[in-house]
Amino acid sequence: MRFDDRIVGAALVLLALFVIWQGQQIPSVPGTTFGPSLMPILLGLLMAACGVAVFIGGLRAAGGVPLVDVSVWKGRPRALITAAWSILGVVLGIALMPVIGFPIFGLLYAVPLMLLMGARLVAAVPVALVVVLAAYFTFKRLLYVPLPAGPLTFLG
Incomplete structure (x- = not known):
């Protein structure tokens, strides 16, 4: 099965948004500048950037390719x-x-x-x-x- 890069990129962006949202739910430690939520939020932002890059690459190479190809499993x-x-x-x-x-x-x-x-x-x-x-x-x-x-x- 092959998913087009447009689907993979969009799914990665959605996952990144979920990670960022969940990262913001982590309570901060009193007296610190950067709390434990910093790393999940940064990783979520990087995931979102990668997802956008994959999505744009999929748009450029779209040329009539189906979004999902299951022929390889036949x-x-x-x-x-x-x-x-x-x-x-x-x-x-x-x-x-x-x-x-x-x-x-x-x-x-x-x-x-x-x-x-x-x-x-x-x-x-x-x-x-x-x-x-x-x-x-x-x-x-x-x-x-x-x-x-x-x-x-x-x-x-």
């Missing part, structure tokens, strides 16, 4: 299932992660995705295990992001 159901799992997995993660925790959900999401992308099970499981645990401990211990452990409370 006869490739595995690619369609992979794309669907990528999106569905994120939605499932929002619902399941508080219950089963990040490490278990990460494995349940990553291993099937890797298999759909052509990896062998013998390689997919250890790679997913290492990546998920590394991400969990990086966010939990180094960045102090409170990721849920689920039933694996010993991971802390």
Whole structure:
């Protein structure tokens, strides 16, 4: 599937506006010149600028190109299932992660995705295990992001 750059650029600008709006909701720290909202707002402005550049590039190259082209997926159901799992997995993660925790959900999401992308099970499981645990401990211990452990409370 290919989306025209006009759609991608517009979506990036909309996402940037959402980031800026959410960044403004972060409360400021008393006595500081720049609060924690500065970085999301700056990133949102950069995202918006990139989105505008992509949109303008799409306008210049438009020349009768369809906005969405699904012909590349014709006869490739595995690619369609992979794309669907990528999106569905994120939605499932929002619902399941508080219950089963990040490490278990990460494995349940990553291993099937890797298999759909052509990896062998013998390689997919250890790679997913290492990546998920590394991400969990990086966010939990180094960045102090409170990721849920689920039933694996010993991971802390």
